[in-house]
Amino acid sequence: MCGIVGYVGSQQAAPILLEGLTRLEHRGYDSAGVAVLGGSGVRVGKRAGRVRDLSEALPKRFSGKLGIGHTRWATHGPATDANAHPHTDVDGRVAVVHNGIIDNASTLRAALTDAGVELASDTDTEVVAHLVARSDADTLEGKVRDALASVEGTYGLAVVHADFPDRMVVARNGSPLIVGVGGGEMYVASDLAALVRHTTTVAHLEDGELATVTATGFTTMRRDLTATHREAAPLDIDPAAFDAGEHASYMLKEILEQPDSAERVLRGRLVERFGTAHLGGLNLDARETRAISRVKILGCGSAYYVGQMGASLIEELARIPADAEAASEFRYRNPIIEPDTLYVAVSQSGETVDTLLAVQEIRRKGGRVIGLVNVVGSAIARECDGGIYLHAGPEVAVASTKALTTMFLGFSLLALQLGRVRDLSIADGRRLIEGLQRIPDHIRQILGHDDEYATIAKQLAEAESLFFVGRVRGYPVAREGAQKFKEISYRHAEAYQTSELKHGPLALIEASVPTVAIVPDDELADRNVAALHEIAARGGPLVVVTHATVDLGDLTATRIDVPACERELDPILLTLPLQLLAYHAALHLGHDIDKPRNLAKSVTVE
Secondary structure (H helix, E strand, C coil), X not given: XXXXXXXXXXXXXXXXXXXXXXXXXXXXXXXXXXXXEECCEEEEEEEECCHHHHHHHCCCCCCCCEEEEEEECCCCCCCCCCCCCCEECCCCCEEEEEECCECCHHHHHHHHHXXXXXXXXXXXXXXXXXXXXXXXXXXXXXXXXXXXCCCCECEEEEEEECCCCCEEEEEEEECCCEEEECCCCEEEECCHHHCCCCCCEEEECCCCEEEEEECCEEEEEECCCCECCCCCXXXXXXXXXXXXXXXXXXXXXXXXXXHHHHHHHHCCCEECCCCEECCHHHCCCHHHHHCCCEEEEEECCHHHHHHHHHHHHHHHHHCCCEEEEEHHHHHHHCCCCCCCEEEEEEECCCCCHHHHHHHHHHHHCCCEEEEEECCCCCHHHHHCCEEEECCCCCXXXXXCCHHHHHHHHHHHHHHHHHHHHCCCCHHHHHHHHHHHHHHHHHHHHHHCCHHHHHHHHHHHHCCCEEEEEECCCHHXXXXXXXXXXXXXHCCEEEEEEHHHHHHCHHHHCCCCCCEEEEECCCCCHHHHHHHHHHXXXXXXXXXXXXXXXXXXXXXXXXEEECCCCCHHHHHHHHHHHHHHHHHHHHHHHCCCCCCCCCCCCCCCCC
């Protein structure tokens, strides 16, 4: 949520800023703005709405070779022109863009008002511009330092000042910022997507760091302005991976990329000879692995639901007690951090603030934490003791698809390695490896039935409310299915354990409330089918995602069969049709699939 772009160099800044903001639209936003510093000082243009609305509103002559831009996701105050970033001081000589939340903003606003400052917006960010302007420091770095001394909260921010026309100063505390290095020009962004068309040589700022950025380079420093000497490094990434290409949406592109991303996450990590996985990035030897007595998985949204799938895998294969918990709640309950527990943080972006704060709480209390993340160099990856990179490639759509699939496969590899160190036999290890090797082709088979899913999805889209149900391995699949459906179709979708239907939800079953049921061919198949008969008896329409070997008898239902794999690996294959059901329902309803309302790709504020 929210996005920052900055540029300084020999080109006009505004077109580069607008291009970068367009590439950050997937993060979620409701207003946008830019500020450029030229011969006439700081000029600001901002507008509620989309980046294209801002672009159309800017004057044709909006010149300046240094500038900052922002896409805002409303927190303090509604989405209005006045509340859009950048924000300036009273004289318009300082401009600031900011991601994050300033916790003591109300106190700072009151103090500024008492000092005679007339505030122009409802935002927390505006106070920073005034604090910078009121500093007596001789340098822009000093002015930003003085302002931040009064600020409590999270921020990724960029500041320009008319008195210092050759530079911008940026700072990070809990919200990501990247400095990109070009030839005679420099870039700043909150997300790599804004930079890849210009450079893939970047430096990630750490929390508590500031950087001065000029056309010739950058320097990093702590808040007391002592140098940190951070250096930029090239990233091995294809800029074309951030484009939708010939596809109608990023989400569809990313769904179709899943066979390839599945192959990447498995490549080089399966050891058939010993029936195990090789995950050197965990930084755990066999003795340390055997000492693990519990696994706790932390994630938010889809990462939390796939964490539940992962916990089930670990318990089944490694026979270690495991559970998943919403990272957003974890640190607020004063958790007991156990030295023999392995904590696993799951995040596509590696910047999810709730998960990052949970990681920091664990490390503060001496726990060991590993990460399953998709973005190299991200904050969670740097904070963890070790981890598994997912290699899914850039995921732009808000609704996670290929990253979720690689998360599940990452958990499969982790469970396999933990299990083989403990009691999992080499025969079972090899059986699971064979199953994992079949996964990419199974995914291709499932994606080949897209037309079938589209027809079913159009019927589901007409319902105002839906249930998704499943048991044991199927329950987190149902939760993920409901999540996908609600976040992009805007239909109410609720997930329940199938076994809980008679404990409340059955009261809501009627002809206008469809149920999507997850029924794998396992030891609970007969019980699941019996529960579905209760739904059918009350007139509830049914869509059953299952295996061809499951006998539904005379049940009236729309059936979706997926290929059977090893039972432990079935959940991810059962999940894939649900992605396409959600996609086609949203498409049928005419929604913006990649940018669902009120949501953001990277949740970087609590």
